[in-house]
Amino acid sequence: MPWYTITDSFDKDFGVDEWHGHNVFFRDGERVFRTYFINNRGDEAMGTTWSYLDITPLGRQENWEDSPEGYPQTPPYKWWNWHDNYDSEPTPHPKWVDIITDPAGAAIRRREEEAKAS
Protein backbone atom coordinates (compact mmCIF):
# COMPACT_ATOMS: atom_id res chain seq x y z
CA MET A 1 0.00 0.00 0.00
CA PRO A 2 1.66 3.23 -1.09
CA TRP A 3 1.98 5.94 1.54
CA TYR A 4 1.35 9.59 0.70
CA THR A 5 1.88 12.58 2.96
CA ILE A 6 -1.03 15.01 3.18
CA THR A 7 0.18 18.58 2.54
CA ASP A 8 -3.07 20.55 2.65
CA SER A 9 -6.65 20.44 3.96
CA PHE A 10 -7.34 16.96 2.51
CA ASP A 11 -7.79 15.43 5.98
CA LYS A 12 -10.11 18.17 7.26
CA ASP A 13 -12.12 18.27 4.02
CA PHE A 14 -12.76 14.54 4.12
CA GLY A 15 -13.39 13.95 7.82
CA VAL A 16 -10.09 12.28 8.71
CA ASP A 17 -8.18 15.04 10.51
CA GLU A 18 -8.58 13.47 13.95
CA TRP A 19 -9.45 9.82 13.36
CA HIS A 20 -8.90 7.07 10.81
CA GLY A 21 -11.30 6.52 7.94
CA HIS A 22 -11.68 5.39 4.33
CA ASN A 23 -12.67 7.84 1.60
CA VAL A 24 -13.70 6.56 -1.82
CA PHE A 25 -13.18 8.56 -5.00
CA PHE A 26 -14.21 8.03 -8.61
CA ARG A 27 -12.34 9.52 -11.54
CA ASP A 28 -13.89 10.47 -14.87
CA GLY A 29 -10.94 11.68 -16.92
CA GLU A 30 -9.54 14.58 -14.87
CA ARG A 31 -12.69 15.08 -12.79
CA VAL A 32 -12.77 13.50 -9.34
CA PHE A 33 -15.82 12.75 -7.21
CA ARG A 34 -16.15 11.70 -3.58
CA THR A 35 -18.55 8.78 -3.55
CA TYR A 36 -18.31 7.28 -0.07
CA PHE A 37 -16.84 7.60 3.41
CA ILE A 38 -16.64 5.14 6.28
CA ASN A 39 -14.93 5.35 9.68
CA ASN A 40 -15.23 4.13 13.28
CA ARG A 41 -16.34 0.47 13.53
CA GLY A 42 -16.96 0.45 9.79
CA ASP A 43 -13.20 0.63 9.24
CA GLU A 44 -12.42 -2.65 10.98
CA ALA A 45 -14.24 -4.64 8.31
CA MET A 46 -11.95 -3.26 5.61
CA GLY A 47 -9.06 -5.33 4.31
CA THR A 48 -10.38 -7.99 1.98
CA THR A 49 -10.71 -7.48 -1.77
CA TRP A 50 -14.49 -7.83 -1.40
CA SER A 51 -14.80 -5.39 1.52
CA TYR A 52 -12.99 -2.74 -0.52
CA LEU A 53 -14.91 -3.36 -3.74
CA ASP A 54 -18.21 -3.27 -1.85
CA ILE A 55 -17.58 0.35 -0.83
CA THR A 56 -16.70 1.47 -4.37
CA PRO A 57 -19.31 2.98 -6.71
CA LEU A 58 -18.82 0.17 -9.26
CA GLY A 59 -18.92 -2.62 -6.67
CA ARG A 60 -17.43 -6.04 -7.43
CA GLN A 61 -18.44 -5.57 -11.07
CA GLU A 62 -19.93 -9.05 -11.17
CA ASN A 63 -23.12 -9.83 -13.04
CA TRP A 64 -25.09 -11.08 -10.03
CA GLU A 65 -25.02 -7.62 -8.46
CA ASP A 66 -27.89 -5.15 -8.54
CA SER A 67 -26.11 -2.17 -10.12
CA PRO A 68 -27.34 0.79 -12.17
CA GLU A 69 -27.67 0.28 -15.93
CA GLY A 70 -24.49 0.26 -17.97
CA TYR A 71 -22.14 -0.51 -15.07
CA PRO A 72 -19.25 -2.84 -15.99
CA GLN A 73 -20.02 -6.42 -14.98
CA THR A 74 -18.51 -9.80 -15.72
CA PRO A 75 -19.28 -13.26 -14.29
CA PRO A 76 -17.79 -14.15 -10.89
CA TYR A 77 -14.87 -16.60 -10.75
CA LYS A 78 -13.86 -16.06 -14.39
CA TRP A 79 -11.90 -12.82 -13.89
CA TRP A 80 -10.23 -14.15 -10.72
CA ASN A 81 -6.55 -14.68 -11.21
CA TRP A 82 -3.27 -15.18 -9.35
CA HIS A 83 -2.09 -11.82 -8.07
CA ASP A 84 1.13 -12.03 -10.10
CA ASN A 85 -0.58 -13.26 -13.26
CA TYR A 86 -2.83 -10.35 -14.27
CA ASP A 87 -0.15 -8.64 -16.36
CA SER A 88 1.04 -11.71 -18.23
CA GLU A 89 -2.46 -13.11 -18.71
CA PRO A 90 -5.00 -10.26 -18.69
CA THR A 91 -7.81 -12.31 -20.24
CA PRO A 92 -9.18 -15.33 -18.36
CA HIS A 93 -7.49 -18.60 -19.21
CA PRO A 94 -9.86 -20.69 -21.42
CA LYS A 95 -9.34 -23.81 -19.28
CA TRP A 96 -10.17 -21.93 -16.06
CA VAL A 97 -13.32 -20.53 -17.72
CA ASP A 98 -14.24 -24.05 -18.88
CA ILE A 99 -13.90 -25.42 -15.32
CA ILE A 100 -16.04 -22.61 -13.89
CA THR A 101 -18.70 -22.77 -16.63
CA ASP A 102 -19.04 -26.54 -16.89
CA PRO A 103 -17.22 -28.34 -14.06
CA ALA A 104 -18.50 -31.83 -14.95
CA GLY A 105 -17.76 -31.40 -18.67
CA ALA A 106 -14.33 -29.96 -17.93
CA ALA A 107 -13.47 -33.00 -15.78
CA ILE A 108 -14.45 -35.37 -18.63
CA ARG A 109 -12.41 -33.36 -21.14
CA ARG A 110 -9.42 -33.37 -18.77
CA ARG A 111 -9.60 -37.16 -18.39
CA GLU A 112 -9.84 -37.55 -22.19
CA GLU A 113 -6.78 -35.35 -22.65
CA GLU A 114 -4.88 -37.33 -20.01
CA ALA A 115 -5.86 -40.61 -21.68
CA LYS A 116 -4.61 -39.29 -25.03
CA ALA A 117 -1.33 -38.13 -23.52
CA SER A 118 -0.60 -41.45 -21.78
Place this chain on the structure above:
Amino acid sequence: MATSKGRDKEHTKGHIAMKTPPIVSKEEWEAARQRLLVKEKALTRSRDALAAERRRMPWMALEKKYEFEGPKGKVSLLDLFEGCRQLIVYRAFFEPGVFGWPEHACRGCSLGADQVSHLAQLNARDTTLAAGGHRATEGKDGLGDALVHHHRQLRQGLRRR
Protein backbone atom coordinates in the same frame (compact mmCIF):
# COMPACT_ATOMS: atom_id res chain seq x y z
CA MET B 1 5.10 -14.33 22.87
CA ALA B 2 3.35 -16.24 25.68
CA THR B 3 4.83 -19.57 26.72
CA SER B 4 2.66 -22.68 26.36
CA LYS B 5 2.75 -23.06 30.14
CA GLY B 6 1.49 -19.52 30.47
CA ARG B 7 -1.24 -20.12 27.92
CA ASP B 8 -2.37 -23.31 29.71
CA LYS B 9 -2.66 -21.37 32.93
CA GLU B 10 -4.70 -18.68 31.19
CA HIS B 11 -6.88 -21.32 29.55
CA THR B 12 -7.64 -23.06 32.85
CA LYS B 13 -8.39 -19.76 34.46
CA GLY B 14 -10.81 -18.87 31.66
CA HIS B 15 -12.41 -22.33 31.65
CA ILE B 16 -13.53 -22.10 35.27
CA ALA B 17 -15.08 -18.70 34.87
CA MET B 18 -16.72 -19.23 31.46
CA LYS B 19 -20.38 -20.22 31.22
CA THR B 20 -20.06 -22.28 28.04
CA PRO B 21 -22.97 -23.54 25.83
CA PRO B 22 -24.35 -27.10 26.14
CA ILE B 23 -22.52 -30.10 24.60
CA VAL B 24 -24.83 -31.80 22.07
CA SER B 25 -24.98 -34.69 19.56
CA LYS B 26 -23.94 -34.39 15.89
CA GLU B 27 -27.63 -34.10 14.84
CA GLU B 28 -28.45 -31.43 17.40
CA TRP B 29 -25.29 -29.52 16.48
CA GLU B 30 -26.20 -29.64 12.77
CA ALA B 31 -29.78 -28.49 13.52
CA ALA B 32 -28.44 -25.55 15.53
CA ARG B 33 -26.06 -24.66 12.70
CA GLN B 34 -28.95 -24.73 10.20
CA ARG B 35 -31.06 -22.45 12.42
CA LEU B 36 -28.24 -19.93 12.64
CA LEU B 37 -27.51 -20.25 8.91
CA VAL B 38 -31.00 -18.91 8.09
CA LYS B 39 -30.14 -15.69 9.92
CA GLU B 40 -26.66 -15.57 8.42
CA LYS B 41 -28.02 -15.91 4.88
CA ALA B 42 -30.49 -13.11 5.61
CA LEU B 43 -27.57 -10.95 6.71
CA THR B 44 -25.62 -11.76 3.52
CA ARG B 45 -28.60 -10.79 1.31
CA SER B 46 -29.16 -7.68 3.40
CA ARG B 47 -25.49 -6.71 3.05
CA ASP B 48 -25.72 -7.20 -0.74
CA ALA B 49 -28.80 -4.97 -0.83
CA LEU B 50 -27.03 -2.32 1.23
CA ALA B 51 -24.04 -2.41 -1.15
CA ALA B 52 -26.47 -1.98 -4.07
CA GLU B 53 -27.92 1.09 -2.33
CA ARG B 54 -24.39 2.37 -1.67
CA ARG B 55 -23.65 2.17 -5.42
CA ARG B 56 -26.55 4.57 -5.92
CA MET B 57 -25.20 7.16 -3.47
CA PRO B 58 -24.88 10.60 -5.09
CA TRP B 59 -21.40 11.79 -6.05
CA MET B 60 -19.77 15.00 -4.85
CA ALA B 61 -17.47 16.81 -7.32
CA LEU B 62 -14.11 17.93 -5.91
CA GLU B 63 -13.29 21.57 -6.55
CA LYS B 64 -9.83 21.75 -4.92
CA LYS B 65 -6.61 20.36 -6.33
CA TYR B 66 -5.08 18.32 -3.52
CA GLU B 67 -1.36 17.71 -3.35
CA PHE B 68 0.56 14.92 -1.63
CA GLU B 69 4.15 13.94 -1.15
CA GLY B 70 4.92 10.43 -2.28
CA PRO B 71 8.02 8.30 -2.68
CA LYS B 72 8.69 10.06 -6.00
CA GLY B 73 7.98 13.62 -4.87
CA LYS B 74 4.91 15.82 -5.23
CA VAL B 75 1.80 14.23 -6.68
CA SER B 76 -1.83 15.20 -7.14
CA LEU B 77 -4.92 13.29 -6.01
CA LEU B 78 -5.32 12.24 -9.65
CA ASP B 79 -1.89 10.58 -9.50
CA LEU B 80 -3.00 8.48 -6.52
CA PHE B 81 -5.48 6.71 -8.83
CA GLU B 82 -2.49 5.18 -10.70
CA GLY B 83 -4.59 5.09 -13.85
CA CYS B 84 -7.55 3.34 -12.21
CA ARG B 85 -11.07 4.78 -12.16
CA GLN B 86 -11.59 4.13 -8.46
CA LEU B 87 -9.45 5.10 -5.48
CA ILE B 88 -9.77 4.34 -1.77
CA VAL B 89 -7.70 6.51 0.57
CA TYR B 90 -7.15 5.24 4.08
CA ARG B 91 -6.13 7.87 6.59
CA ALA B 92 -3.43 6.33 8.77
CA PHE B 93 -1.67 7.89 11.75
CA PHE B 94 2.09 7.96 11.80
CA GLU B 95 3.11 11.30 13.23
CA PRO B 96 4.30 13.06 16.38
CA GLY B 97 1.84 12.70 19.26
CA VAL B 98 0.77 9.21 18.20
CA PHE B 99 1.81 6.34 20.49
CA GLY B 100 4.84 4.51 19.12
CA TRP B 101 6.21 7.49 17.20
CA PRO B 102 8.69 7.63 15.55
CA GLU B 103 9.54 3.90 15.39
CA HIS B 104 6.00 2.82 14.63
CA ALA B 105 2.71 3.94 13.18
CA CYS B 106 -0.45 3.88 15.33
CA ARG B 107 -1.10 0.32 16.55
CA GLY B 108 -4.63 0.26 15.15
CA CYS B 109 -3.50 1.56 11.74
CA SER B 110 -0.66 -1.00 11.69
CA LEU B 111 -3.09 -3.80 12.55
CA GLY B 112 -5.25 -2.57 9.68
CA ALA B 113 -2.25 -2.55 7.31
CA ASP B 114 -1.50 -6.17 8.28
CA GLN B 115 -4.88 -7.34 6.97
CA VAL B 116 -4.86 -5.58 3.59
CA SER B 117 -5.33 -7.96 0.66
CA HIS B 118 -3.10 -7.94 -2.41
CA LEU B 119 -3.61 -4.76 -4.42
CA ALA B 120 -3.33 -6.63 -7.75
CA GLN B 121 -6.79 -8.05 -7.03
CA LEU B 122 -8.25 -4.55 -6.58
CA ASN B 123 -6.32 -3.27 -9.60
CA ALA B 124 -7.98 -5.99 -11.69
CA ARG B 125 -11.28 -4.20 -10.98
CA ASP B 126 -9.99 -0.74 -11.93
CA THR B 127 -9.48 0.16 -8.26
CA THR B 128 -6.52 1.03 -6.09
CA LEU B 129 -5.80 1.78 -2.45
CA ALA B 130 -3.49 4.33 -0.84
CA ALA B 131 -2.69 5.36 2.71
CA GLY B 132 -2.46 9.04 3.58
CA GLY B 133 -1.08 10.66 6.70
CA HIS B 134 0.71 13.70 7.98
CA ARG B 135 4.14 15.00 7.28
CA ALA B 136 6.54 12.83 9.23
CA THR B 137 9.62 15.01 8.79
CA GLU B 138 9.21 18.64 9.92
CA GLY B 139 12.95 19.24 9.90
CA LYS B 140 13.87 16.69 12.57
CA ASP B 141 16.74 14.31 12.00
CA GLY B 142 15.98 10.69 11.40
CA LEU B 143 12.27 11.07 10.88
CA GLY B 144 12.64 10.58 7.16
CA ASP B 145 14.15 7.20 7.98
CA ALA B 146 11.18 6.47 10.18
CA LEU B 147 8.87 7.13 7.27
CA VAL B 148 10.85 4.75 5.08
CA HIS B 149 10.61 2.21 7.91
CA HIS B 150 6.87 2.74 7.95
CA HIS B 151 6.69 2.11 4.19
CA ARG B 152 8.48 -1.18 4.84
CA GLN B 153 6.07 -2.07 7.62
CA LEU B 154 3.10 -1.45 5.34
CA ARG B 155 4.66 -3.53 2.60
CA GLN B 156 5.50 -6.34 5.00
CA GLY B 157 1.92 -6.22 6.20
CA LEU B 158 0.87 -6.81 2.61
CA ARG B 159 3.24 -9.72 2.16
CA ARG B 160 2.22 -11.62 5.31
CA ARG B 161 -0.74 -13.48 3.94
